[in-house]
Structures are given as C-alpha cells and as structure tokens.
Amino acid sequence: MNQDKENLLAVVIKALDDKRAKDIVALDMAGLSIITDYNVITHGSSSRQINALAQAVLDAASQAGFEVNRIEGKGSTSWVLIDLGQVVVHVFSEEERDFYQLESLWTEAPSVDIAEWVS
Numbered sequence: 753m754n755q756d757k758e759n760l761l762a763v764v765i766k767a768l769d770d771k772r773a774k775d776i777v778a779l780d781m782a783g784l785s786i787i788t789d790y791n792v793i794t795h796g797s798s799s800r801q802i803n804a805l806a807q808a809v810l811d812a813a814s815q816a817g818f819e820v821n822r823i824e825g826k827g828s829t830s831w832v833l834i835d836l837g838q839v840v841v842h843v844f845s846e847e848e849r850d851f852y853q854l855e856s857l858w859t860e861a862p863s864v865d866i867a868e869w870v871s
Contacts, residue, residue, distance in 0.1 A: 757789050757838045760818050764839055764863040765869040767792050767812035771805050774846070777855060778864035788840040791862065793854050797828035805843045806832040 761778060768776050773794040781788055803826070811822055813836055822835040830848040830871040834841040840852060 759788050759793070759816070760813065760836060760839050761864065762869050763816045763818065764792055764809055764836070764841055767808040768792070768841075768843075769870040771801070771808045773805050773843070776866060776870065778853070778866050779858050779861040780845060780864050781858070781861055784858065784861055786858055788835075789838045790857065791854070791861070791868050792841045793849070794842070795846045795849045797810070797846065799845070800830065802832060802843050802845060803827065806834060806841075807840050809834055809836075809843075813818070819868050 765776060765778065774797060776792065776794045779791045781791055781792070785791075796804065796805050806823070806826060810823070813820060818836055820834065821837050824833040824835075825831050830845045831852075832843045834843070844852070
C-alpha cells in the first residue's frame with residue numbers, strides 16, 4: 753500500500769471514528785476505478801452529525817497536509833461526498849445509505865481492515 757494513500761485513509765477513518773460515525777467501511781478500489789484508490793462509506797444519525805462528520809474529515813485532511821479536491825452536498829441532510837483524490841468519502845444519512853447501497857455496487861472491491869484506526 754502506498755504510504756501517502758495509507759496515511760490519508762488513516763486520517764479519514766480516525767476523523768470519522770472520533771465523531772462517532774456509524775458502520776465505517778473502506779473499500780480498496782485499486783484496479784477497479786480510475787477515479788480513486790479508496791472509497792470510504794459511513795453514515796450519521798442526524799443531519800447535524802452528517803455535517804460534523806464531513807467537517808471533521810475536511811479539517812483532519814487539511815491539518816495533515818492533504819488537498820481537498822471537491823465537496824458535494826455540504827450542508828446536506830442526506831449525503832456529503834468529499835473527494836480527496838486517493839480517497840473519496842461518502843457520508844450518508846442512514847436512510848440514504850440504505851437506499852443507494854454503494855457497497856453493493858462495488859462487491860468486487862475488497863474491504864480494508866480499519867480496526868487499527870478505530871476505537
């Protein structure tokens with residue numbers, strides 16, 4: 753695993769975990785996507801938490817020296833997408849996550865073991 757990619761993934765996962773994100777999943781997209789190396793999918797229990805999770809990722813990535821390419825849905829109550837280049841983060845409401853089921857779109861993508869980054 754490339755050290756920069758792994759470091760960015762760790763920063764993202766830790767930021768989400770610190771804000772009590774629900775059911776964090778990281779998918780290794782190497783060889784499956786030309787857009788990103790990892791997709792991180794999680795959800796919050798309220799619109800306030802969704803926005804807090806997104807802001808935590810933005811703050812942690814910036815503080816660690818990583819560039820934020822794009823943010824979609826900031827301020828949304830259902831889905832915020834954060835493009836960090838090598839890592840794309842999807843923060844959903846539980847209902848939207850159940851509806852879109854992104855994990856089922858990428859069934860061939862192996863899950864990344866994130867146990868060392870979550871408490």
